[in-house]
Amino acid sequence: MLRLQTISEPALWNRLASSLPITSALQSWGWGEVKKLSGWEPERIAVYEGETLVATAQLFRRSLAGPVSMLYASRGPTLRDLSDLPGVAGALKARAGGAVYLKLEPESGQSAETPPPEFAGMTLEETIQPEYTIWLDLNLGREGLLGHMDNMHKRNTKLAEKRVVTTIEGAEAFEEFWGLFEETNQRAKLLQHSKTYYQTVLREMNQPQGQAFISIARLEGQPLAAGLFVAFGGKVDYLYGGSSKENSNAKAPNGMHWGAIGWGIDHGYRIYDLWGVPRLSEGSHAAGIDKFKEGFGGRRVRFPAYDLALSPMYGVVTKALRLRKNWVNYRTRGTTRDVLS
DSSP states (O other): OEEEEEOOOHHHHHHHHHTSSBOOGGGSHHHHHHHGGGTOEEEEEEEEETTEEEEEEEEEEEEEETTEEEEEETTOOEESOGGGHHHHHHHHGGGOTTOSEEEEOOOOOEETTSOOOOOTTOEEEOOSSOSEEEEEEGGGHHHHHHHHSOHHHHHHHHHHHHHOEEEEEOGGGHHHHHHHHHHHHHHHTOOOOOHHHHHHHHHHTSBTTEEEEEEEEEETTEEEEEEEEEEETTEEEEEEEEEOSTTGGGOHHHHHHHHHHHHHHHTTOOEEEOOOBOSSOTTOTTHHHHHHHHTTOOEEEEOOEEEEEOSTTHHHHHHHHHHHHHHHHHHHHSSSSOTTO
16 A cells, blocks of 8 residues: 655755656656646645655646636656556546646666657656657766767867866856747747746756756857756656757757766766657658757657546547647647657
C-alpha cells in the first residue's frame, strides 16, 4: 500500500524530488510557481512505500471548460524506478478531484530507438513537453565532449572560444536575452509567453537544490546569442534561447552552449539537456535546430507520456484539445503539424 503525503515546504520538496534517480527541473518547487502564471495550480505529493520514498509528483491542475479539468505531471513524476509508475499512478487517483484524466511524463531518459514500456491501465499518448531531446554526458569533461562532436561543430566551438566572449550571468543580462529570444521566435514563427513569464523562470528556478542562469555570447560587447538555463537534480536544461543573424562567422550559438556546458562541468552536473528535437527531422519545422543540436554528438532520448483516463469524457476532451492545437499551429505557421513533429 502506497502512502501519499502533501508537501508544503520548498526546501523539503526539492530535497525529496532531487534525491530520486528519475527526476526533472520541471518537478521542482520553482517550476510550480512559474506555471501558476499560465493557469496551472500545483499540488506537491510525496509517495511512500512504508518509510521508503518511491516518487514525488508535482501535479498541475488546469480547468479546461467550466468544471472539466485535467491533471498533469510535467516531466514527472520523479521515480525510484520506472516500474513504480503504474502503482504511483493508481495511488494518485485519490487526488483526482473530478479531473477527466491524468497525464504523466516521467523523465526516464530511455534511448529514442527503444520502444517505451507499456503499462496496463495507461495509454501512450502525445506529450506536452518535447518528447525527444539530446543529452550530453558531462562526466566526459570538456575534451571528451569535443571528441564526441562532429568535425564542423568542434571547429565552430573552437572558433567561438576565440571570437566571442561568453559569460554566465543572471537578471542583469535578461534584457539582452529577451531581445535575441524575441527576434528568433519572430523569425521562426514560434509562439512565446509574456516577458514576465521568462523573468519568473529566472527568478523562481533559483531555489533550494537548483539554479537558473543566462549564458550569453558577445562580440565586442554586442550580444549575439543567449540562452536561459535551469539546473536541478544533476542536469542542466537549455530551456529557451535566441541568436542574431549578424556576425554569423563568430559562431556565437556554439559559444553560448559551450559556456553553459563548462558551467555544468564546473558545478558537478552529470547531464546537459539540449531540450527538444523533432521526432523525424526530415520536413520538420525544426530540422535546422535538430541538425545543430545533433552536432554536439550526444545521445537522443525519449520521454513518452502516459494517460490515465479518469472519466468517460476522456476521448472527447483529448480530441478537442488536439483540434485546438491544430488550429493554433495553422494560425501561427500555416500548418497543423507541431513544431517538433
